[in-house]
Amino acid sequence: MKAQTQRFGVGDRVRVRTGQMPGHVRTPFYLRGKRGMIADVVGDFRSPEQLAYHKPGLPLCALYHVRFEQGQLWADYAGNANDVLEADIFDHWLDRDTED
Amino acid sequence: MTQTKQFNPRDTGDGRAVHDLGGLSIGPIDRDEHELTFYEKRVDALLMLLAGPKRGIFRVDALRRVVEEYAQSDYDGLGYYDRWIGAISTLLVEQEVLSAEEIDARCAEIRKRLDADGQRVARGAKAP
Numbered sequence: 001m002k003a004q005t006q007r008f009g010v011g012d013r014v015r016v017r018t019g020q021m022p023g024h025v026r027t028p029f030y031l032r033g034k035r036g037m038i039a040d041v042v043g044d045f046r047s048p049e050q051l052a053y054h055k056p057g058l059p060l061c062a063l064y065h066v067r068f069e070q071g072q073l074w075a076d077y078a079g080n081a082n083d084v085l086e087a088d089i090f091d092h093w094l095d096r097d098t099e100d
Numbered sequence: 101m102t103q104t105k106q107f108n109p110r111d112t113g114d115g116r117a118v119h120d121l122g123g124l125s126i127g128p129i130d131r132d133e134h135e136l137t138f139y140e141k142r143v144d145a146l147l148m149l150l151a152g153p154k155r156g157i158f159r160v161d162a163l164r165r166v167v168e169e170y171a172q173s174d175y176d177g178l179g180y181y182d183r184w185i186g187a188i189s190t191l192l193v194e195q196e197v198l199s200a201e202e203i204d205a206r207c208a209e210i211r212k213r214l215d216a217d218g219q220r221v222a223r224g225a226k227a228p
Contacts, residue, residue, distance in 0.1 A: 024161060024165035025117075028123075029114075029116035029117070029120040030123035052162050052164065054158060
């Protein structure tokens, strides 16, 4: 996956990409394919996937706090319906969520 | 330095990597906190020195990558800092700071001395 410049802003609805990626990735398995919302734009960082192999990790990658509904993540979630989880996800792991 | 991207799936059958435990039903998290042992502090200090701005032998991202390449039995069976020191050892060889032979020879010397002193020496799993 190629690093891209910032494609999303706060409030945008996004979906985490799926697919088996070799090498070092920071997107946890339990969030793959899940739908969420951009809660915050954290900033630009060198790609950890490249740094893991002693590469410069450039160009910088946009990093977001993505907010997910706990009820959407866990089939048997028994907590409050308003509960959310926020995770750091890089730009190239997200697509715009066009579903209703 | 090899650039092969070795993917090590866990035996859950869904393609998640060996280290990627979030969401698995593997029992409650052990919240017991312990004072770091001297060994653990030394491993931590070694990482700080090697990955720090002055020496920059590797980044912490590389450490994570190597830890993620452990076989599942080693990943699960080794302690947190055991995995770190194994990965550090691998990275020192990968970055040509030391050779595997140099490390093995020095370990053999130390084991010989400890055995002679009657101390037990644990033999950890080989790092990936």
